[in-house]
Amino acid sequence: MKTILITGAGTGLGKELALAYAKRGDRIILVGRTKESLNDVKDLIKRTKGSSLVASCDISDGQAVKKLIERLVSIEKIDMLINNAGIGYFGNLQDLSIEEISQMIDTNIKGTIFMTKEVLPIFLEHQSGKIMNIISTAGLRGKVRETAYVASKFAVRGFTESLIKELEHTSIKVSAVYMGGMNTPFWEGSDFIKDPSRLKSVKQVAKEIVEREDEEQMIIS
Known part of the structure; x- marks a missing residue:
């Protein structure tokens, strides 16, 4: 069993990755x-006899992240980090607000x-661990209409x-996941994708990521 920290774990792909890894028997830090x-995801994991911990944090705040990890390290041994949290605003560059651009830079x-x-x-320190960055295609x-994103x-x-490259002579593994659009709440409040239901199932993508974890x-197109 591994302890896996997943950011953006409350909805979308983060939620499905949490459920998939918990089903495999891993402990999840949400x-x-x-x-x-x-907490909703934690409850779903609990129903399947899985193990998880909730830790709310604004990851765009460096000091908040530092305090979060210091606290978690005192009670958990983190084996894997999945950087999944992301935000997107779409449209022609001149139509994006400064706030929207800043949010994408700060979070992503x-x-x-x-x-x-x-x-x-x-x-x-432990000479072990894995970092997986969820990036998208x-x-x-x-x-078009995705310049800042x-x-x-x-x-x-x-x-x-x-x-x-920096870690190639260590035992730390780093991987990148590039996937296309998925049917998730990511598109809520946007007219960029007219019918998200035609996109790939987020559960299917999460399952494939877990199966191909070592790549x-x-x-994933």
Whole structure:
């Protein structure tokens, strides 16, 4: 059994990854901003006799992340970090607000880097651990009406590829997951995707990620 910390674990892919790994027998640390949704996932895991812990945190706040990991390390041995939390706003660049752009940069890039920075010393101390960054195919190629979102994902891709090189002589494993659009609450409040139900099932994507966990680069179209 591994202890896996998943960010953005209250909804969408994070939720399904939490359920899938818990079903496999792993202990899950559910991290996100909204405690209510995290507790809902915790209850679902409990119903299947799984084990989990809720820890609310704004991962775009570096000091909050530092305090979170310090607290968790005192009670848990984290074996794997899944940087899943992400936010997206879509449209022509000139129509995006400064706040929307900042939120994408802060959550998608800074959140991933802050979480990794605080967990990595623990992995290095134990000479074991895995970091999985959920990036999306927006980190592979440019897309119309996704300029700032794609920029944030390209940044996470560069961060991940550099981290792989930085840790290549250690026992720490780093992987990147690039998946297309899924039928998740991610699209709520947006008219960018007219019919999310036609997209790939998030449960199916989560299942494939768990099955292919050992791959350094995973592309799920």
